[in-house]
Amino acid sequence: MRTAFGEKFDVPPGYLNTASLGIPTLTTANAVAASVSRWAAGQADAPDYDLPVRQARTAFAELIGVPVERVASGSGVSPLVAQVAAGVPDGARVLVAEGEFTSVSFPFAAQAARGVTVTAAPLDRLAERAADFDLVAVAVVQSADGAVVDLDGLRASGARVLLDVSQSLGWFPHDLAWADWVVGAGYKWLLAPRGSAWLAVRPEAADWTLPVAANWYAGDDPWKTVYDLPLRLAPDARAYDLSPAWLAQAGAAAALPWIAGLDLAAVRDHAVGLADALLAALGLPPRGSAIVSIAGEGVAERLAEAGIRCATRAGRARLAFHLYSDENDLDRAISALTRGNGQISESI
Template identity: 50%
Template sequence: MREVFDEEFLGAENFLNTATYGLPSRRQTEALHAALRRWELGELGGPEFDASVAQAREAFARLVNMPAESVAMGGSASALIGLVAAAIPDGTRVATVPGEFASVTGPFAVQANRGVMVTELPLGELEARAGDFDLVAVSVVQSADGRMLDLDALRTSVEGRSTFVLLDVTQAAGWLELDLHWADAVVGAVYKWMLSPRGTAWMAVSSPLADHLVPHAANWYSSADAWSNTYAFPTNLAPDARRFDTSPAWFTVLGAGIAMPWLASLDMAAVEEHCVGLANQVRQAVGMVPSNSAIVALDVVDAAARLEAAGIRAAVRAGRVRVGFHLYNTAADAETLIRALGVDERCPRGR
C-alpha cells in the first residue's frame, strides 16, 4: 500500500501501466463497494450520483483550464469526437498525425463520403502547417509512445486563422499541467491518468464550435433540469454544454467524482515533474535522450518477457513495451524496471 497526498493505492508497486488504465484509490474502491452493496439491497437512488457528475465536470474543467459550463459528459472519447465530426461541413480538410489513436481519427475518417479529407502529418510538421487546414484533431500525448505535441507551436500556427483545434488529453490530463483555454474542443477519457472507472469521457467545447454541434444523443439527462424533464417533448435542452450530456454511468461517475477533484486540487506542475523525472531516470539508464513525457516506449531485446519475469505490469503497443509513471510510482519502481531491462543492453540513443 502506498500513500500519496492522503490517498492510498493498493497495487501501485511495479505498476507501470497507467497508459492502459489507472489505479483507483482505496477511498474510491470503498465508495464503489458501498454503492454496489446498496444496489444489491435495492437501496440505490439515481439522484445520489448527480453530485459526482458535477464534481467530475468541474474537475475536468480545472485540469484543462476551460469553463465548467463548456464541459459535456459522454460514454467515450470517440462518441464525443463524433459530435464534432458529424457537424463539420462537407469537404472539410482535417489534419492529424500518423499512428494517432483510432478514437481520434475514426470519427473523421468515416465522413469521407461527404468529402471530408484527413491528412496525416508528422509531429512538428503538423504544428507548423496546422493553419492550412480547417480542423486539427490530435492527441496532446501520443498513446503508442508518449511523444508530445508542441502546444505553443500549434497555437501560434492557428492564431488568426479559421482552423478549429480538437485536442485529446486522454494520455495527458492527470499528470501534465495543461492550459488549453484557447482550443475549440478538449476531450478525454478518464480511466487512465485521471484514475477513474472506465465508461465516461468529458469534452470541453468553445462556444463558436458548440453552436455548430447537434446533440445527437439528446436525452432526459441533457435537459435543463434532468429530474423534472424525464418525459418532456420536445426535450428541454440545457443552455450550456450539458445539452450534449449522455445519461451517466453511475459507478463510473461515482469513482470519477472522487479521483478527478483530488487530482485537480494538486500542484500539477509538481505532479508533472515527478512523473517525467521517473520516466527520464529510465531513459537515461537505457541510453535514450531525455523527454518531457511520462510515457516511455522501450526498444530493448525481450523487454516484455523481462518485465513479466520481474513482476512489472506494462503493455506492448506498436511493437514496443510501453511504460508510464504516475503519482503513485516511485524511484524504486524505476530502479526495478532498469534492473529488469539490463542496462548492458541499451536502446539506440536518440531513437
Template identity: 50%
Template sequence: MELAQARKLWQVEPGWLNTATYGLPPDPVWTAVQQVLAEWRSGGVSFEVWDAAVDRSRAAFARLVGVDPADVSIGAAVSQLVAPIAAALPPGATVVVPEGEFTSILFPWLVQEERGVRVRAVPLDGLVDAIDAGTDLVAFSLVQSADGTVAAYDEIVAAARSHDALVVVDATQACGWLPFDAARADAVLVGAYKWLMAPRGAAFAYLAPVLRERLRPDAAGWYAGKDPHSSYYGTPLRLADDARRFDLSPSWLCYAGAAPVLELLADLDLAAVRDHDVALANRFLAGLGRPPGDSAIVSVEVPGAQEKLAAAGVRAAVRAGRVRASFHLYTTEADVDLALDALTG
C-alpha cells in the same frame, strides 16, 4: 493537499508501469465504488444520490483544466464525444491530423470522408507547418499514446488561429499529469480511466461556446434536458442551453469513482505531479542509457523485453519489442529500478 501526502492514498503491487493503459484508483475512489456497489445490490438508495457525483466530477474536471463547468459535457469515450464535431463539418472540409494518431481522435473524421470531408495526415513534428489556408480543423493528441511525445500545443494552436481553423485535442494521455490550458482549444476530450484514474466509462469534453453553435446534439436524451428530471417523457424538445445538451446519460458507478479522484487531482499542484512523473520516466531512461525526455510515457526498444519484464513481475505495455512504460503518482523509484534490473540484468 501536498503531493507526498496524496501519494499515500494508493495500494499498488510493485511493478505497475502501465498508467498509459489504465490508471489505478486511490483509496477514496475504491471506497466510493464499493459503497455504490453495495447500494446497488441492496436497492438502498435512489439514483439521485449517485447522480450528484456527476456534477462533482464536471466541476472538478473544469477546475483541473481551467474552464467553466458550463462548457463541460460528460460522456463515456473520446470517440463518442468527438462524433458531433466531425458530423458538423461541411462537405469539402479539410482535417489535418498527425500520422499514426490514436484512432479515437482519427476514425471520427475518417468516417466522414464518404460525404466529402478530407483528412490529411502529416508527421507530428510537421503539424504546425502543415496547417494552411485550406485547413478547417486540426485534431491531435496532446501526448501521443504510442511513445509519449508531447505535442507543441501552443504552436499548433497559434498556427490554427492564423488560418481560422478549429482545434480539437485528445488529452487522454496528458490530463492528470501535464498542466495545460484547455480553453486555448475549441474542444478538449479526455477519457478519465488513464491518468485521471477513474473507472472506465467516464469521459469529459470541453466544448467552447463558439464551437457548440455549430454542433447538433444527435445523441440527446433525458440527461441533456434543461431540467433532466422533467425531461423523461414527451415533446417538446427542451435541451440545456450550455454544454450539458451534449451529455450522455451517465454510468453512475463510473462517475461515483470519478468524483473523488478528480477532486483530489484538482487540489494538487499539477506542476509537481508532472515533475514527479517525468523524473521517474527519466530515471528509467537513464538506466537504459537513453537521454532524458519531457514526458511521463516513454517507449524504448529492448530485446526480449516482454519475457524479462513478465518474469520480474513488472507490468508495462510491450509491442513489437518496444517497452512503453508510464509513470504516475503511485509509481516509486523502486518500481523503476525493478524494471531496470529486469531489462539490464
C-alpha cells in the same frame, strides 16, 4: 499499500501501466464499493447520481482551465468526439497525427460520405501544417510513445483544434481555454473508473458541434425531459451530455476533485523525473514525458519476467510513471532492461 501525495494506493510493485489503466486511490475504490453496496441493497435512487456527475464535471473544468458551463459529460472519448465530427461542414479537411489513437481519428474518417477528408502527418509537423486545414484533432500526449504535441504552435496556427487529454491530464498541467474542444477519458491518469469521460466545447465552436446523441440527460432539466417532444436541450455544453454510467461517475467524483487539488507541476516533476531517469540509465536522452516507449529484442519478455506491468503498443514496450510510481519500480525496470546484451532503443 503505498502512500503518495497524501493518498493510499493498493498498487503492486512494478506497476508501470497507468497509460492503459490507472490505479484508484483507496478513497475512490471505497466510493465505488459503497455505491455498488447501495445499489445491491436497493437503496440507490437515480437522482442521487446527479451530484457525482456535477462534481466530476466541475473538477474536469478546473483541471483544463475552463468554465464548467463548457463541459459535457459522457462515458467514452469516441462518442463525444463523434458529436464534433458530425458537426464539421461537408468537405472539411481534418489533420491528425500519424499513429494517432483511433478514438480521435475514426469519428472524422467515418464522415467520408460527406466529403470530410482526414490527413495524417508527423506529430512534429502538425503545427506548421495546421493552417492548411479546417481542424486539427490530436492527443496532447501520444498513446503509443508518449510524444508531446506542440501546443503553442497549434494555438498560433489559427486552425480549429480538438485536443485529447486522455494521456496527459492528471500529470501534465494544462491551461486549454483556448482550444475549441478538449476531450478526455477518466480511467487512465485521472484514476477514475472506465465509463467516465468529458468534452469541453468553446462557445465559438458550438456551430461545429452537433448533439447527435441527444438524450434525456442532455435536456434543460433532465428529470423533466424524460418524455415527449419538443426537443429541449440544455442551453450550455450539457446539450452534448451522454446518459451517465452511474457507478463510474461515483468514482470520478472522488478521483477528479482530489487530482484537481494537487500541485500538478509537482506530479509532473515526479513522474517525468522517474521516466527520464530510466532513459538516462539506458543511455538515452530525456524527453520530458511520463510515458517511455522502448524497442529492442526481448524487451517485453524481460520486463514481464521482472514483474513489471506495462503494455505493448506499436510493437514496443510502453512504460508509464505516475504519482504512485517510486524508485523501486524504476530500479526494477532498469535491472530488467539492462540485463543481457539485447540492443535497446527508444521510439521517437
